[in-house]
Amino acid sequence: MPNIIGYAGDPEPLKHFGKKEERRGIQIYNLKEGSKYLTTLCPQDWRNKPETLAQVFSTADILIIAPTGNLQEMANIVIAAHLSRKNGFILGDPAMIEQITKGTIVEKYEPITDPIALKEKLLAMESPSDSKTLALVDDVFKVKGIGVVALGFVISGSLKRHQSLKVPQKDLAIEIKSLQLHDQDVEEITAGNRFGASLKNVDETQIDKGDYFSDYEINTGTRVSNIDSLPFLKKRLVEGHQFMIVLSMQDSPFSIGQNITQRPFSSRGEKALIIDKTKEPFIIGSAEVGK
16 A cells, blocks of 8 residues: 555545545545555645645655546646656546646556546555654644644654654654554554654644654755756746745745755655746746755
8 A cells, every 4th residue: 555645636536535634725534444544635725725735745655636627727736746756546537638648757647437446456555665663744733631742644664652753853852652543542553544643752832744753864954956847837947036845744935046944854755846826837846855
């Protein structure tokens, strides 16, 4: 199974991908079938908040694009998928978007028309094997009688109760006090699952959306390099213009030729996406961020 699935397009098939919750503009679908789990992210209202589309596609291990009749909307999605360099599937008729996928990575996506068949295919796929713990935070808050609670996704390895971890962006040490998976108290949560964790030795103001919990050194820095784009979009990547750069759930204002100034980003090797909110398509470039 892929650890995290990113989905955009026709919302109708999402009913087959589990129970829905919404966090900060992203719908999260949690599916459990026997001992197998799928976690699917879908951006909401991304035409007004394009960073949610970038966050989903940058975070996901594999993408699903479900074509609609709105070609302008689909062009945004296809460009974002291409710049993120993620493999994926087309759920529906690929002919609907054929004219805008030519020359992009999406042209090579496997088409599947049946959402249940796609769900079964995803459940049957092997998860990436990595014993190192890496978990991504998408929300944090304080609960009376419990303390600081973080919600997010286990990217690799597993989270364990009483585990000591670091927040690499902050050089901060934390301890997992307790864990919940699908509202059940558990001792461990493995990769690909959504987690709820109560934390020790930390205040809620010290953790932000986009922070990682890890048991190893992860590439963390502010240097932006290897900026890339599609040929017809490169002319929009000009110095002096205010962009937004998104890497997984981390985002910051950004200008070409400069490093990130808001806070360090941690990277597990995925592409950062560059957003220009002034006109469509909104996601116009990719980059690498780190030391």
